[in-house]
Amino acid sequence: MMLAMFFLAAGVAVLGALGVLLCRNPIHSALGLVATMVSLAVVYLLHHAEFIFVIQLMVYAGAVMGLIVFVIMLLDIRREEAASSRFAPGKVVGVGLAGLFFVAILVPFTSRLTGRMGGMTESALERIGSVQYLSDQLFGPYLLPFEIASILLLVGLVGAVTLAKKKL
Amino acid sequence: MLDFVIESVIKVVVVFAVLMLFVAYTTWIERKVLGRIQVRHGPNRVGPFGLLQPIADGLKGFFKEDIIPSNTDRLLYALAPALSIIPALLVVAVIPFGDQFTLFGRTITMRITDINVGLLYILGLAGLGEYGVMLGGWASNNRYGLLGSLRTAAQMISYELALGITLISVIMVSGSLSLVEIVEAQAGLWNVFKPILWVPFILYIICGLAEINRTPFDMPEAESELACGFNIEYSSMKFAMFFMAEYAHAISLAALITCLFLGGWNLPFVATPGFLKLPVFLAKVFALVFFFVWERGTFPRLRYDQIMRFGWKVLMPIALANIVVVGLYYTVIA
């Protein structure tokens, strides 16, 4: 049952990702990304990571993608402009980087899968996924990194506002 | 495992059916109360007091011609109504509308599920809810529609923020993200009556109304300026789905406010007998639905820039200050 759900969600995620790459219409691409985000959220839920599931829905599928779709609609780009030549330097570099990334993903597969063999058993995941455990960790041992991350985000926000608005 | 699945399926079907019934009759309440506010009768032809009107409307929706304008994005045009109604229905999954009862030796809880991040789940779904409206306006290849959906997107993103920040104070006081635990924590005293918490209550109602695009904030539709906005090109059942989504949102917002601030199934100050819990919950929900209609009959629509300014420059600071004040009060004083 869980396995079936996993393959369903993973399948939708892969299809969505393919859609992002193959769709000519930017809105369709963005929606493909939304589908990927939502199905990734389902995968998290299947791993008892309820908090991550909800944050994925809220931040990525909801807010971030909402903004992206909003901007695409605002700019009203109907068609992606066709690439000028078949082997543009950008394309070559992109394909090379994608290949490198693929190799990097393959490395853990060759050694050992997490899950059954590692320490992350189902009960441990259930514990880690709970909000209380997560917040105890975030506001306990990892308080400093957490605060640094929030300050980084704040700096990014202030930077964006100053760049966008010349006159405040 | 199997009996759990069967029980869940039965619960989902029952809750879905009842919700759809409520959605239908919320339209009736809306038309009737608005009518009376405007010193008219409201629907009174179909059945006694017009009670069969929602059913007649539904039948009409089914038999109307489904018009798809040319040059639309066919896929998204058809997908948008579904995208707008699904999050509205999914919200109900985590809402506890009663405690529990025993039937044939099984203890049945009056909720579909109780995940430990119920509140965040609802916020997440609220974020997904805007896609239906946005894509509906964009896909129908109409300028009014596009304007409506752009406004919706901007408005929903802005008010979602204030909405989420407002909720933090409730979470701090209740100490849980699970709606069941939040309701149970209000057994003696509802959250509204706790010190300071009336501020987030009012904030939440305002932001919630903006989030579900109801009247003082009904920018995406704005009949008089956008000729119905995002759903201008829709007809037949597709339009009906947008319509149902709107009312399902209103009901789920009412249920959420009931859970978060008005004590869920609890009576004020006294213990609630088991058989009264569901009626008490529903009474509160419909009182809030009545309020939503009432304020629709009262307030005019705000101008678009006023809405955005109000959201960012008034509600956001109050919501942020509210967190600080509630946090200080409940840790230092109480």
Next chain:
Amino acid sequence: MIPVKSRRIGFFGTPLPLLKGLLFTLSRLFTKPVTYQYPEQKRQPADRWRGLHRLKTTDAGQLKCVACGLCEAVCPANVITVEAKETPDGRRFPNRFVVEVTRCIFCGYCQEACPKDAIELTTNYEFCGYTREEFHMTRDVLARN
């Protein structure tokens, strides 16, 4: 953007008008609706209501109209057509008298102009039909109205 001069009522004064408005609409909720439930409950028009035309008759049942054509002349919408004819004993009567009711503006000038008090606008406001021709009302139809 239109600059609107706002009357400052202060931060705490702001919600008060909103609450007043809510109270007002709530009080409206308990008043009796003013709607006429039309087919069952009909509104009584005023006596001087200008509705459908009628050609009056004498007690003997003869049309009062002498086909002088004044109504035809005065009609601002040109909806009246009169054709006169004489009886063998020399009395004038309208051989044809047509009012195109759909184009009539119900000003009542015909009634005013008539020297014989032969045409009037009744208080009947409920007239309908399936064809345009039904509203080209002829002499006999108008006499029956």
